[in-house]
Amino acid sequence: xxxxxVLFLTVGIPLSSALLLASLGxxxxxxxxxxxxxxxxxxxxxxxxxxxxxxxxxxxxxxxWYVNVAGLLSAALVGALxxxxxxxxxxxxxxxxxxAGIGLQLFGTGLAGTFYRHFIGGAxxxxxxxxxxxxxxxxxxxxxxxxxxCNPMVYVAFLMVPxxxxxxxxxxxxxxxxxxxxxxxxxxxxxxxxxxxRYQALAFGSAMAGLAGAYLSLCYAKIFTDTLVGxxxxxxxxxxxxxxxxxxxxxxxxxxxxxxxxxxxxxxxYGFAAFPYEFLVMLPYALVIVVLVFVGKSKHVGPAMLGKxxxxxxxx
Amino acid sequence: MKNFxxxxxxxxxxxxxLLTLGIASLVLAVLGADVLKTFWVIFCYPFxxxxxxxxVINIMTPLTLVGIGICVAYRSGIMNIGGEGQMLxxxxxxxxxxxxxxxxxxxxxxxxxxxxxxxxxxxxFFPGILKSKFGVSELLSTVMFNYIATQLYAYCLRVPLxxxxxxGGAGDPQTVKLAESQWLPRINEVIENVPKxxxxxxxxxxxxxxxxxxxxxxxxxxxxxxxxxxxxxxRAARYGGISVSAYLVLAMIISGACCGLAGTVxxxxxxxxxxxxxxxxxxxxxIVVALFGGLHPLGVIPAAFFxxxxxxxxxxxxxxxxxxPSNMIDVLLGLMIMVIVAAKLIIAxxxxxxxxxxxxTKLINKxxxxxxx
Numbered sequence: 001x002x003x004x005x006v007l008f009l010t011v012g013i014p015l016s017s018a019l020l021l022a023s024l025g026x027x028x029x030x031x032x033x034x035x036x037x038x039x040x041x042x043x044x045x046x047x048x049x050x051x052x053x054x055x056x057x058x059x060x061x062x063x064x065w066y067v068n069v070a071g072l073l074s075a076a077l078v079g080a081l082x083x084x085x086x087x088x089x090x091x092x093x094x095x096x097x098x099x100a101g102i103g104l105q106l107f108g109t110g111l112a113g114t115f116y117r118h119f120i121g122g123a124x125x126x127x128x129x130x131x132x133x134x135x136x137x138x139x140x141x142x143x144x145x146x147x148x149x150c151n152p153m154v155y156v157a158f159l160m161v162p163x164x165x166x167x168x169x170x171x172x173x174x175x176x177x178x179x180x181x182x183x184x185x186x187x188x189x190x191x192x193x194x195x196x197x198r199y200q201a202l203a204f205g206s207a208m209a210g211l212a213g214a215y216l217s218l219c220y221a222k223i224f225t226d227t228l229v230g231x232x233x234x235x236x237x238x239x240x241x242x243x244x245x246x247x248x249x250x251x252x253x254x255x256x257x258x259x260x261x262x263x264x265x266x267x268x269x270y271g272f273a274a275f276p277y278e279f280l281v282m283l284p285y286a287l288v289i290v291v292l293v294f295v296g297k298s299k300h301v302g303p304a305m306l307g308k309x310x311x312x313x314x315x316x
Numbered sequence: 317m318k319n320f321x322x323x324x325x326x327x328x329x330x331x332x333x334l335l336t337l338g339i340a341s342l343v344l345a346v347l348g349a350d351v352l353k354t355f356w357v358i359f360c361y362p363f364x365x366x367x368x369x370x371x372v373i374n375i376m377t378p379l380t381l382v383g384i385g386i387c388v389a390y391r392s393g394i395m396n397i398g399g400e401g402q403m404l405x406x407x408x409x410x411x412x413x414x415x416x417x418x419x420x421x422x423x424x425x426x427x428x429x430x431x432x433x434x435x436x437x438x439x440x441f442f443p444g445i446l447k448s449k450f451g452v453s454e455l456l457s458t459v460m461f462n463y464i465a466t467q468l469y470a471y472c473l474r475v476p477l478x479x480x481x482x483x484g485g486a487g488d489p490q491t492v493k494l495a496e497s498q499w500l501p502r503i504n505e506v507i508e509n510v511p512k513x514x515x516x517x518x519x520x521x522x523x524x525x526x527x528x529x530x531x532x533x534x535x536x537x538x539x540x541x542x543x544x545x546x547x548x549x550x551r552a553a554r555y556g557g558i559s560v561s562a563y564l565v566l567a568m569i570i571s572g573a574c575c576g577l578a579g580t581v582x583x584x585x586x587x588x589x590x591x592x593x594x595x596x597x598x599x600x601x602x603i604v605v606a607l608f609g610g611l612h613p614l615g616v617i618p619a620a621f622f623x624x625x626x627x628x629x630x631x632x633x634x635x636x637x638x639x640x641p642s643n644m645i646d647v648l649l650g651l652m653i654m655v656i657v658a659a660k661l662i663i664a665x666x667x668x669x670x671x672x673x674x675x676x677t678k679l680i681n682k683x684x685x686x687x688x689x
Binding site: 037041085086088089092093094095096098100102103104105106107108109110111113115117118226231234237238241276278279281282285286289292293313 | 346348395397446450453455456457467470474600607640644645646648650652660667
């Protein structure tokens with residue numbers, strides 16, 4: 001039983017990292033009042049771009065660490081660029097965000113698949129970034145395996161939780177972002193450039209989504225497939241509601257969702273093959289719906305002007 | 317300049333089209349493909365034979381049906397991105413009914429379709445009721461229901477409905493074939509003397525009929541009016557005594573039924589059995605079709621034809637030896653959505669139009685002034 005729980009947690013924690021990075025980014029987006037349903041597409045592009053540089057340099061073999069870092073950074077950069085493109089559509093042209101987000105999702109996923117087939121092709125993977133073992137601590141009986149021998153990006157993801165919290169709630173920029181999401185008109189009258197702040201928030205949030213994609217291709221699966229992201233972008237958006245727009249809540253949501261997913265993998269690994277695993281795969285999605293039912297009733301938590309375009313020349 | 321509005325609208329649309337084609341050409345250039353030849357295959361190749369055109373019409377059928385469903389939901393103030401899941405549950409119910417009810421013959425076809433619609437309607441009802449009773453965003457719940465439907469369908473295909481011929485791991489899971497009398501007839505079986513190669517199934521006629529029926533329902537009946545009122549302004553509608561939440565649920569039920577019918581028609585007309593990937597992503601591309609069709613059931617028909625054309629063209633790229641993966645269709649669709657929504661708001665923005673008109677007039681005056689001097 002203990003083995004089962006350890007396996008369950010050692011699988012669950014790495015699984016949660018991609019979700020965590022993406023939904024932290026989405027939290028910043030939504031705090032600024034922009035709803036980015038295209039997160040899925042940004043993650044796909046991040047996943048492809050992230051493994052492009054390491055693959056170009058070293059093929060499927062191991063490469064120096066800075067090449068992998070360059071991969072991660074390029075993924076973040078492409079993510080930010082896609083975020084700005086989305087910003088152009090929804091901020092400059094005030095397009096309805098739900099639909100434009102679907103557009104970004106299709107665009108990103110399609111472009112990643114198209115470019116992957118052209119530049120990499122086949123089922124070739126990369127060596128990627130391997131796990132590190134933190135000396136001494138990794139030899140602890142159970143915790144060592146669970147917490148102290150993870151992929152470096154897992155630590156980065158969890159470190160981003162306090163970082164994003166600090167940025168949102170303790171810096172002037174974070175205050176501006178939140179003001180733009182809650183009451184852009186007031187922010188505007190205080191001399192804050194609402195559009196610019198929203199562009200910045202989108203670039204930051206989408207860069208994190210790109211990074212989340214690169215985590216999937218470079219650290220988690222070490223290969224790109226069309227279904228690699230597999231709806232994690234949509235889940236990340238849902239987790240923001242789940243976590244009530246706070247980084248800590250989002251972390252709780254990402255962990256809960258990933259552990260529910262890990263349960264399915266652990267059950268399969270333990271050979272309860274007769275049990276139809278599809279129902280376990282369903283479980284996390286059903287869980288999100290159930291939680292959304294409870295979150296949905298409580299108003300006044302989220303950014304009040306979420307999804308509403310701001311135009312200083314128009315009356316509200 | 318009296319006609320400036322018209323000139324402006326056409327100008328913006330042309331710019332939008334050019335922009336989309338421009339970005340797409342850029343992507344194609346990166347891929348090292350012959351840009352002009354690629355566009356020729358995507359837009360013109362489907363017209364080269366009746367066989368290809370029939371292929372386009374077969375794709376157009378489910379797109380039209382899903383598009384109609386999305387229109388109904390959108391007009392009533394709810395965005396349905398669960399078309400994919402509603403299609404799957406609809407066709408699953410239809411397959412189960414077709415295989416186990418024992419009803420065969422031509423009369424069974426409408427019955428199977430009704431069952432498929434009921435399945436889709438149930439899957440649309442859930443997000444509807446979640447939205448109206450618990451305030452759960454339909455953008456998220458429909459996506460979750462898509463995943464649940466996918467898993468449910470995968471399970472049914474793998475275990476209870478598995479074709480004994482592929483049991484034991486040989487080949488992809490699929491169900492047994494439906495009885496031939498339950499298939500939707502092809503047009504050349506119904507009408508004689510059609511040009512050779514014309515082989516699309518009659519589902520398209522059903523789709524067009526449904527578009528007309530839904531148009532009449534939404535625009536010419538009191539219920540349809542109330543649904544549109546709820547979508548146009550829920551506060552005003554509530555003030556007018558319309559139960560917004562009830563009409564929201566009704567809209568999702570109708571929308572789901574349309575998507576369920578799309579899945580059923582796809583099975584009865586094209587696949588004749590349940591397969592792994594038989595929704596073809598129409599649940600998503602149907603959204604684009606609805607948008608492109610101006611969110612009007614009758615506008616959906618030409619929009620669906622246009623998208624079926626591109627989609628058939630993209631899948632024909634490989635046959636024509638153009639090294640562009642068929643994922644290109646998603647790139648095109650995504651670009652189009654973003655450009656359309658942005659262009660729509662540019663057209664609708666009176667301030668921007670005045671500004672452009674002002675600048676243009678100034679420019680013209682300057683030129684004339686310059687010519688005089």
